[in-house]
Amino acid sequence: MNRIVNKRLQSNQKKQLHYLTLVFNDFFILALIFMFGALMFWYAKNIKSWPNNLWFYKPLIALILATVMSVGHLATLFEKADIQFMLNQDDQMQAYLNPMIKHSMYLPTLLIILVAGILFPFALTRAGISNYAYWFVILGLILTKFTQLKLISQSFYFNEHNFYQAGWFFLVVLVILILCLIYLPYLYFIFALISAIGVNYLPCGRVFNWNYAVEYEERRRDIVDNFYSMFTDVQDKKVKIYRRKYLDFLLDKKNQTPNTFLYQRALLRDPEYSNLLIRMTLFSLLLTWVLQDYLWAGVFGGLVIFLTMYQLIPLGTVYEHNMMYHVQPISQAKRGQDLARVLQKGMLLQWLVISLGLIIFSPMKLYALLAIVVLLAFTFILLYLYLPVRIKQLFSKIRY
Known part of the structure; x- marks a missing residue:
């Protein structure tokens, strides 16, 4: 025995x-050092006044x-x-x-x-x-x-x-x-x-x-x-995909293509991606509540949005090994744009929730509004400049 x-x-x-x-990895360790340092700085600064x-x-x-x-x-x-x-x-x-x-x-x-x-x-x-x-x-x-x-x-x-x-x-x-x-x-x-x-x-x-x-x-x-x-692919993980009816209101039922139809449902119903989006958003809200500082909360909000988007990009390969996906008459020419549309909506929703947290938990409301505008500009740069490049690189590496 x-x-x-x-x-x-x-x-x-x-x-x-x-x-x-x-x-x-190096990037995540650096992010943890910044987060932990900011939390300890806020803790040491405020404990004296309690x-x-x-x-x-x-x-x-x-x-x-x-x-x-x-x-x-x-x-x-x-x-x-x-x-x-x-x-x-x-x-x-x-x-x-x-x-x-x-x-x-x-x-x-x-x-x-x-x-x-x-x-x-x-x-x-x-x-x-x-x-x-x-x-x-x-x-x-x-x-x-x-x-x-x-x-x-x-x-x-x-x-x-x-x-x-x-x-x-x-x-x-x-x-x-x-x-x-x-x-x-x-x-x-x-x-x-x-x-x-x-x-x-x-x-x-x-x-x-x-x-x-x-x-x-x-x-x-x-x-x-x-x-x-949440960070990498787990080979022996058993994924259970199921419908979440309470999230159906997020599905776009107009101007859909076959790829947007599939990517939206994969994002909302595959726990590997939906749980990632939910957990990262809740983590950002928790940081905002703990820090209660518009500057640090805005910085970490931007970091969370970037990390979430970076880890959601592999959503584009979820159907690559599905034979039925390839035998259907689905156009592959614009699937990168379709994936970008789905991720953009998801990340803008995350930005909205983080922004509400900034308004609620930051004592300086005016500066919090300014931080929200800056965060929105940063999000747009990520979604409309960085994301298309990353998606193009993702699909260029796929070999059949």
């Missing part, structure tokens, strides 16, 4: 490093920490074939899952420490939490994450009682964390330590529920692949 575990961990590490090097010990400070810290603690699933690395080939290994599954729990703790622990370090000045100077008490709470959160992963591993068995429900677990942790931060922060570490030890003594079934365990791993991989697919 140890040999299987080590082999799968090595294979998974190789895969993750491959995609992480594609995601965190009042002390407002009633919602400690619940807010508890909510942020509990949310970060919830990030990360148990990576079991099960395969569908395990249902047949490991069916008689139920007594060995705990030995298989223990290294997986340890492996799954790395990312949540890193995120908890990172966010805790960012929140530390606010918790110490504004929320009135002492230094040692705060870091004992952070240690407690790491123990809580271990407890959560252990409960998930036990839920893979046929148990008389299911001790883990994700929603209830988050709610209980949040309530306890809020009460402990308000009254006695050290108490949370004691609760977390008792839970981390006591979870090993909960009654656990002896028969492994293979179908549930494999389905859980497939959902976890799909979440990871969805993240990677």
Whole structure:
């Protein structure tokens, strides 16, 4: 069993490093440095003017920490074939899952420490939490994450009682964390330590529920692949295309060509592209809300529009390997223009949403309007000068 575990961990590490090097390329790292630097600059500048010990400070810290603690699933690395080939290994599954729990703790622990370090000045100077008490709470959160992963591993068995429900677990942790931060922060570490030890003594079934365990791993991989697919192509990702009726109002029903008909529906119904557009737009709104500065929000809004457009350009190749697309009497001469029309509408819609966020969240409304006009000019340059060139390069590389 140890040999299987080590082999799968090595294979998974190789895969993750491959995609992480594609995601965190030089351009993206530079963008992250600018974004993180702007956020820290705003944070350091404004924290001095915030009042002390407002009633919602400690619940807010508890909510942020509990949310970060919830990030990360148990990576079991099960395969569908395990249902047949490991069916008689139920007594060995705990030995298989223990290294997986340890492996799954790395990312949540890193995120908890990172966010805790960012929140530390606010918790110490504004929320009135002492230094040692705060870091004992952070240690407690790491123990809580271990407890959560252990409960998930036990839920893979046929148990008389299911001790883990994700929603209830988050709610209980949040309530306890809020009460402990308000009254006695050290108490949370004691609760977390008792839970981390006591979870090993909960009654656990002896028969492994293979179908549930494999389905859980497939959902976890799909979440990871969805993240990677925002930046690059994921070879083994299973794409489920379905109609989103609530987005049908965005479809242009007039002056359509066969290509615009297809590209519009691919953009709205293929999660690889629609989720990218939605997530990047929401990310820009979140940055605007956090920064509350028209200048930085406008700069990052332009960066988000450029990154979104750059990653949506491969939409033009979505039908290139579909034989039925090529046997139909569809004109290929103007498909680049058709693709540009669809992307232009999508990016202008994103500009509109980002502009509304600038107006709502920026305290200086007049300057925010000026930033919106500049952002619109930048968007037009991208859409009508840069985009056609990129689309032409895209189709010139296609070989049949």
